[in-house]
Amino acid sequence: MTAPEAQETVEDPEQIKRETGLVVRGFSRKRLNLIPILQKVQGKLGYLPRAAMTEIAAYLNIPDIDVYGVVTFYNQFRLNPPGRHSIRVCLGTACHMKGGYIALDAWKRRLGINPRETSPDREFDLDTVACVGCCTMAPVTVVDEKPERQVDPTRVDGLLLAFENERKAREKEKGEKS
Amino acid sequence: MKKAEPAAVAAAFNEIKKKAGARWGNLWQDRPVILVGAATCGRAAGAIEVLDTFKAEIKNRNLDVPVIEVGCMGHCYAEPLVIIGKPGQPPVCYNHVNPVIAERLVKEYLLGDNPSPEFVLAALEPSEALPSFQDFPRAQYERKIILKNCGHIDPTRIEHYIAGGGYAALVKALQMSPEEIIEEVKKSGLRGRGGAGFPTGNKWQLCRNARGRPRYMVCNADEGDPGAFMDRAILESDPHSVIEGMIIAARAIGSRYGYIYVRAEYPLAVERLDIALRQARRKKLLGNRILGSDFSFDISLFQGSGAFVCGEETALIASLEGRAGMPHHRPPYPAIQGLHGKPTLVNNVKTLASVRHIINNGADWFAGIGANGSSGTAVFALAGKVVNTGLVEVPMGTTLRQIIFDVGSGIPKGKKFKAVQIGGPSGGCLPESALDLPVDFDSLRGAGAMMGSGGMVVLDEDDCMVEIARYFLEFTQKESCGKCTFCRLGTKQMLEVLTEFTRGEGKIEDLDNLYKLAGEIQAGSLCGLGRTAPNPVLTTLRYFRDEYRAHIELGRCPALMCMHLIAYYILPHKCERSCDACVGSCSVEAISPNKKRIKVIDQEKCVKCGKCLEACPFQYNAVVKLTPPSEVPAR
Incomplete structure (x- = not known):
C-alpha cells in the first residue's frame, strides 16, 4: 500500500526542493534514515521526482545513484505522479485463483495502461499488490484505499462509471461557479 | 546483569494491574458490551459502518453500553462479526452483520430479550438456546494460545x-x-x-x-x-x-x-x-x-x-x-x-x-503441546476453495485433512479436493494422498513442501496446477533481488517455460529442463527465496505430471483455467431464444444473437472472463468451456 495520496501532485522543481528540504530537516544525516525519509517525501509529494532524490542524496551526503537504487528496489516507491484515483488489483494466491488476473485484464483494457502506470489524464493509476489479506472476498481490488470485493469485468465497468459520474458532477459544479 | 529487585517490580506492576482490572477485569459482568471485529478483513466487509451504527444507536437511546473495536476473531468467512455480551448470559457472536442487522440487534437483544438466533454464528460459551463454538467440529482440533486474545480485547487499550x-x-x-x-x-x-x-x-x-x-x-x-x-x-x-x-x-x-x-x-x-x-x-x-x-x-x-x-x-x-x-x-x-x-x-x-x-x-x-519435535501450536491462514476461510490455530502434528475438512469444513459447492498449497512461494502443492501427513516442521519436507510461515490455500478441481506453479514462479521471479545469478536468471527461464506450457506452446523435453534448472537454482542461491523458489514447480511436477502432459501434448487444460487453452461456447440446442442474459453480461460486446436469435460468441473479441457462464440461467445452462479452443465448431 502506498503512502496516503497527496491531494495535488507537486511538479514544480523549486517547490519540490522546498518541500523535500522541509522533510529531510526532521532527520539526522544518517544513511539509515534514507528509507523513512523517502517514505515521508513520497507521502507529501505523491511520488519521488528526480529533484527530490538529488536533494535527499545531498542532505545525506551519499551518491545520487544510491538513492535511485533504493527507490527502484522497493515496490512502494514510485517515480511518476499518481492519478487522482488509485487502483490496486490484489494478486494474492486466493485472488489469483478466483480470477484476479481477469480483473487486472479488465482494468488494463478499460484504462489503457499497464500496472505501475498513470493514465494520461491523471485520473487513474494502476498497480498490483501481493496480498491485502482479505482473501475471503477474492478477487479484491483496492480502490482509493477501500477494498472492493468480488471485482469482475462488470464490476470494473460499474466502478469506472461511478467515477465518471463523479467527475461530470465536479465539472458541472465548476462550470456553475464560474 | 544482576537480578532486579523483585519486590519493587512486582509491587509496581500490581499497582498497574489493579487499576486496569477495576476498569476492564469484569467487563462482561455488570453491563452489556458490544465488540465489533474491525481488523483489515472485517473493515473490508463493512465493519466500520456496523461500528458506527452501534455507536449511533447506543447514543440515541442513551444506553450505558460500551462499543469496543476489537481485532480479528479468525472467522473471516462470516465477517463482519460482532460479539454481544449481556450480564448473566453467554456472550453471543453474530455473523454477516450489516447496519440494518445492527439496529435490530440493539432493539431486540439489548433492549428486548430476543437473542435473534437467525443472525447468530455461535455463543462463546455452552448455551441451552443457541449453538456454541464448543459444538463445532473445529473445537475438537483448535487450541487457541497465540490467538486467544485476538478479537476479544481492545488492541488500542x-x-x-x-x-x-x-x-x-x-x-x-x-x-x-x-x-x-x-x-x-x-x-x-x-x-x-x-x-x-x-x-x-x-x-x-x-x-x-x-x-x-x-x-x-x-x-x-x-x-x-x-x-x-x-x-x-x-x-x-x-x-x-x-x-x-x-x-x-x-x-x-x-x-x-x-x-x-x-x-x-x-x-x-x-x-x-x-x-x-x-x-x-x-x-x-x-x-x-x-x-x-x-x-x-x-x-x-x-x-x-x-x-x-x-x-x-x-x-x-x-x-x-x-x-x-x-x-x-x-x-x-x-x-x-x-x-x-x-x-x-x-x-x-x-x-x-x-x-x-x-x-x-x-x-x-x-513442550506438552504438539508432537514430533515441534512443540506448541501452528497458526494458519486458511484461504482458497474452503468453506471456513480464516485463521486457524491447532497443535503441531494435526493432520492436513483435519485442518481442511474438520476445521475448514471442506470444499464449497460440492467440488472435489485437488491439492493444498502450503508454505506460499517457498512451499509446495500436496495432493489428496498427502493429506494424512501431520503438520509440523519436519514431516512436510519429505513430501516436498514446507510449513512455511502459515499460508494454506486449498485448491479444487477447477484449479490448474500448471497455472498455480506458474503463478508462484512469477511471484518469486519478480521478487528475486537479483544478487545470485541462478535465482535472477534461472527463475526467469523457468517462468518462460511454464508460461509456454500454459499457452500450449511447450515441448515435452522442457519437463527435464525444468528439473535441471530447479536443481541449479536450489544449489546456486544464497537465501531461502532462491533455494525454495522451485518447490511449487517440483511438487506439481511430482504429483500432477498428467496435467503438465495434457498442456504440452494435447494443448488442453483439464481444469479449464488457462485462458489460452480454453474457449467459451454457447450450445445452440440449449440456448433460449428469448433470453439475452449473456449479451448484457459481456463487457466487450462479444456476444450477439444470430438470425435465429441463438446467441453466438465472437471468439476474436472474447476476453474469456467467464461472465456469460455465470449469467446464463441455470435452467438453460447453455454456456460451456471447451479445451482446446479448436473444439469450438466452425460457424
Missing part, C-alpha cells in the same frame, strides 16, 4: 491486555536471570515460526554469547507471502503480546534497543503498534528502567517498503540500514554479526507472541 493477564510474564522474566529465561525457552522446544524452524532458545543463546555491543532485537513482521495474513491479524488484534515477547527476548540477550520491521502494506497494524508502544512506555513497561528495575529497553517501528525478500533476516537488516534489501552469505549469522555489524536477534511475530505463554505456564506445559 493496554489496560484491557493487562487485565487479561498481559505483561505478567514480563514481570516474571524480570525476576529471572537472562540465563534462566533462555534455559526455559530452550526447554520448551519453541522453534522459529517464520518458516525455517530454528530452535529459538539456541538462537537467543548464540546472540547472548556473541561479542560486541550494543546488541539489537528485531521483530520480523515483514509478512510477504501472498495468501498469508496471520502476522497481520496478530499485530492488529493483540500487538502487546508481540511487544511483551520482544521485551523478554531483549532481556534474555541483553539488548537495549529493538526494531519492529513491519510491512507498510499493513497501515492498520502500523497504527496499532504505534499506539501500543506509546502506551507501554507510559506505563513504564518499555523505556528506561522498566518497572523500576535495572533493565532498560525501547522499540522503534520501521516500515518496510514492499520487497518480499526483506523477510529474509540478512536482507531485512540491510533494509534497516537504509540499503537495498539484498541478503548476504551466512555465516556470519545475524545473531553474531547483524545490524551495524553488531549481534542482532531476529524473531518472527508468532515466535515472540508464544514467549509470554512459555514464561507464564512453564516450558513443560508448552
